[in-house]
Amino acid sequence: MSDDFSDAVKKTLANRVGHVCSNPECRALTSGPQDDPSKAVNVGVAAHITAASPGGPRYDSSLSPVERSGHKNGIWLCQNCAKHVDNDPAVFTVAVLRKWKSDAEAEAKGRVGKTAASRIRDTSNSIETMEALRSVQRRETLDQETILRLRDEGLIKVTNVAHMQSPTIEEYMPTGLTAKGLRVLESGNKPVKTAAFPPSLIPDLKPYDRVRISPIVPREHEQSDFMLREDTGDCFVFQKLDSQRYVDIPKSFIEQVHKYGNSKPALIQLKGRLQWVSVKRNFELFPDKPPVGSAGAYGLAKDVDNGYPVRLGVQGKFGREDRLPEILARGCSIFYDSDGTYLRWAGQVFVVQT
Numbered sequence: 001m002s003d004d005f006s007d008a009v010k011k012t013l014a015n016r017v018g019h020v021c022s023n024p025e026c027r028a029l030t031s032g033p034q035d036d037p038s039k040a041v042n043v044g045v046a047a048h049i050t051a052a053s054p055g056g057p058r059y060d061s062s063l064s065p066v067e068r069s070g071h072k073n074g075i076w077l078c079q080n081c082a083k084h085v086d087n088d089p090a091v092f093t094v095a096v097l098r099k100w101k102s103d104a105e106a107e108a109k110g111r112v113g114k115t116a117a118s119r120i121r122d123t124s125n126s127i128e129t130m131e132a133l134r135s136v137q138r139r140e141t142l143d144q145e146t147i148l149r150l151r152d153e154g155l156i157k158v159t160n161v162a163h164m165q166s167p168t169i170e171e172y173m174p175t176g177l178t179a180k181g182l183r184v185l186e187s188g189n190k191p192v193k194t195a196a197f198p199p200s201l202i203p204d205l206k207p208y209d210r211v212r213i214s215p216i217v218p219r220e221h222e223q224s225d226f227m228l229r230e231d232t233g234d235c236f237v238f239q240k241l242d243s244q245r246y247v248d249i250p251k252s253f254i255e256q257v258h259k260y261g262n263s264k265p266a267l268i269q270l271k272g273r274l275q276w277v278s279v280k281r282n283f284e285l286f287p288d289k290p291p292v293g294s295a296g297a298y299g300l301a302k303d304v305d306n307g308y309p310v311r312l313g314v315q316g317k318f319g320r321e322d323r324l325p326e327i328l329a330r331g332c333s334i335f336y337d338s339d340g341t342y343l344r345w346a347g348q349v350f351v352v353q354t
Helices: 007-016 079-087 094-111 116-122 127-137 144-152 179-187 219-223 308-312 321-329
Strands: 031-033 040-042 044-048 074-078 156-162 170-177 210-217 226-231 235-240 245-250 254-258 266-277 282-286 300-303 317-320 332-334 341-345 348-353
Touching: 007 044, 007 074, 044 079, 074 079, 074 094, 127 144, 127 170, 127 179, 144 156, 144 170, 170 179, 170 282, 179 245, 179 282, 210 219, 245 266, 245 282, 308 341, 317 321, 321 332, 321 348
Parallel strands: 210 266, 300 341
Antiparallel strands: 031 040, 044 074, 156 170, 210 226, 226 235, 235 245, 254 266, 266 282, 317 348, 332 348, 341 348
């Protein structure tokens, strides 16, 4: 018999983190409106920290049924992260999930009643934090304690790497700044104000305006329309109309805005790039622009060994780079890792079935 959560427990878990995923590297919003104005969509899951029944991930036989189905044994995650943590319980231990939960609840508590600008000011943007974020941008080495602190604060993205001396020791490598990290770095130690953005460059955009964004990887998404849903003062919130995904873009990350009248969408040019990340099924901001021309048609690559995708737990295949258009036309798509790069091995690119 499975000790499942009641609807009341599920609601409590979602509310206590503000309906966002508790994974510090995700923080995806899990609820929002459907096209039908009377309905809402939910992609969140009340996941068990220790399994609901014997044989499940992290099952703890010492818990009573009441404890196992109680809110203390639950964590709110998006569907992708819920599946990920249960597929790899050796990495996502009870201790890890409890830390995620407590941090997500503390972060949500700090957001209550505050504007976006005040939340950024409240982030620990000390001199040490600012220098560490700059080091991540410069691809410089940081100690593990600093990396984990920045990760837990939701400022950087990391990947798990093998320890040089002992494979049993977990180490992490920064792969880039999160959107929150970019905003904090741009704000420095000063309060974030719209006026800090050069007045001549403040985009004249209103809610429900349609725009296109460049650069985006994969590049075909540059032909997609986005709608401005919210202007928080320091940040624009856009909705990608062909997929209903939401993207937060700090105004400080915008390089230029071109307007073509009311009949065509405006074009927003970014200082970096908006990048699809396959493992998170979402778009994220990265500080590097893709190479110009055909060299950047698929974004930025990294060379890996042919066993790398297996270690990630991703199913797919390597295909010849010179035949990519043909491969993609057969229903495959390029896989983009958490650092925003695609995988290349021996002149081949890793693709997955769409």
